[in-house]
Amino acid sequence: MKYLETLNPPQLEAVTSPPGPMMLIAGAGSGKTRVLTFRIAYLMEKENIEPFRILALTFTNKAAKEMRNRIEKLVGEEARNLWMGTFHAVFAKMLRFEAQYLGFTPNFTIYDTTDSVSLVKTVIKELGLEETMYKPKSIFHRISSAKNNLVSWQNYTQNPVFLQQDKEAMRPETGRIYKSYVERCFKANAMDFDDLLFNTNVLFKNFPEILQKYQNKFQYIFVDEFQDTNLSQYLITKRLSEKYRNICVVGDDAQSIYAFRGANIKNILDFEKDYPDLKVIKLEQNYRSTKNIVQAANQVIACNTMQLKKQVWTQNEGGELIRLLKATSDNEEGRLVTNIIFEEKMHNRLSNRDFAILYRTNSQSRAFEESLRKLNIRYKIVGGLSFYDRKEIKDILAYLRYCVNPADEEAFKRIINYPKRGIGDTTLNKIIISAYEKNIPLWDVICETEKYLGKGRLLAPVANFAEMIRAFMAIVNTKDAFESASYIAKHSGILQELYDDKT
Numbered sequence: 001m002k003y004l005e006t007l008n009p010p011q012l013e014a015v016t017s018p019p020g021p022m023m024l025i026a027g028a029g030s031g032k033t034r035v036l037t038f039r040i041a042y043l044m045e046k047e048n049i050e051p052f053r054i055l056a057l058t059f060t061n062k063a064a065k066e067m068r069n070r071i072e073k074l075v076g077e078e079a080r081n082l083w084m085g086t087f088h089a090v091f092a093k094m095l096r097f098e099a100q101y102l103g104f105t106p107n108f109t110i111y112d113t114t115d116s117v118s119l120v121k122t123v124i125k126e127l128g129l130e131e132t133m134y135k136p137k138s139i140f141h142r143i144s145s146a147k148n149n150l151v152s153w154q155n156y157t158q159n160p161v162f163l164q165q166d167k168e169a170m171r172p173e174t175g176r177i178y179k180s181y182v183e184r185c186f187k188a189n190a191m192d193f194d195d196l197l198f199n200t201n202v203l204f205k206n207f208p209e210i211l212q213k214y215q216n217k218f219q220y221i222f223v224d225e226f227q228d229t230n231l232s233q234y235l236i237t238k239r240l241s242e243k244y245r246n247i248c249v250v251g252d253d254a255q256s257i258y259a260f261r262g263a264n265i266k267n268i269l270d271f272e273k274d275y276p277d278l279k280v281i282k283l284e285q286n287y288r289s290t291k292n293i294v295q296a297a298n299q300v301i302a303c304n305t306m307q308l309k310k311q312v313w314t315q316n317e318g319g320e321l322i323r324l325l326k327a328t329s330d331n332e333e334g335r336l337v338t339n340i341i342f343e344e345k346m347h348n349r350l351s352n353r354d355f356a357i358l359y360r361t362n363s364q365s366r367a368f369e370e371s372l373r374k375l376n377i378r379y380k381i382v383g384g385l386s387f388y389d390r391k392e393i394k395d396i397l398a399y400l401r402y403c404v405n406p407a408d409e410e411a412f413k414r415i416i417n418y419p420k421r422g423i424g425d426t427t428l429n430k431i432i433i434s435a436y437e438k439n440i441p442l443w444d445v446i447c448e449t450e451k452y453l454g455k456g457r458l459l460a461p462v463a464n465f466a467e468m469i470r471a472f473m474a475i476v477n478t479k480d481a482f483e484s485a486s487y488i489a490k491h492s493g494i495l496q497e498l499y500d501d502k503t
Contacts, residue, residue, distance in 0.1 A: 020277060023249050028252065101206075103186065107189070108191055156175050157176070197230075238274065337371070416465065419493040
């Protein structure tokens, strides 16, 4: 294990420590990913721990992929058997195995934010509420916050504090929307992103035998970016680690930036209370930044009233001093930044690729883009609209979702008249109303239009649509994902629609 020779003393201690609860306080640029990957490789090589008995939870798919690749280089293909991924990916996988305990089928759909907001909007409309008061995005975020704090709709509608808050916000029916939203998701055999964690907690709480099954399975548990976990994530990892107590959390309270998403900094600050025998190791040497950056960061974070004390340091050079710009508006900020870039390019003969602009939210990019264009500076937006958020991708995925889960109402509404096949809103509403009145799936209604909707020239396209979906379902059941997607894209008319679109 020559890789151990590349570690500094605290890193080596973290990698080779004996079993037991451990917390790594990892300053920025301190090599925490290296320590995590080496620790997992060490357990597999030195302690002969089977890879499927190790659970590693990350906050991004990119981090999980990078860690798995590094471990595979150290120990070989066995690394592919690790349970490694984001909280949502790992527990979605687990829920598919155990879905029947919660009343779902293993092929349940996972709604993204767009699907969820769309469903909330539908519920608000059906309840006869005013959308100007009950803005779908705001209501969805309220529901999301409740789920992340493990507040079910039953708890919500019985909690006087929530009811009073909604009353003061002039949205007293929020609890009713929450209840209807959950019921509609269940009927559609669908979970939203928050449900993946909320329902995992419900599963572990209501079915002790399932919790015990996974407690026995995972002998070692690793959690990256622990400072960004919410209550739901914290309880899942706490419950899973109760048997072996071999939990290793890695984080830095100074890098906690996701409170607006429900992250609870107390999870890392109070971790020792849950594990009195906790071993704490501080990774304080920064390999990434210059001295000026590190010193400035230390001085800023020193003002925090609650923190885990550490002193980040570096052997790197001093580097340039930090310049602080004050702007009165986003447009002025854009001008100041782009003017500096223009001057640096001219004076130091630099090219565009020598500069990067980091901003907090996508909405901030516009001011920078306008200023860059005025100075004729070419730029590239990185990480703008996600591939899976593009309309054409969501359209084809909706077809695939519906073929796998015909109870998925959001997918149905997206594809029923796309590409256009003469099925208007009036017909769509008839289908939906008939399904709810008879308490049957939408799929049953469109498969037997005469039985449920009567006869009529306008219903012929619905019958044709149902026949097309039946053919797609047969393809999905016999072909792989690539062949199925290719076939559906072509025969649904989506590809032709895109070819014909000259934008």
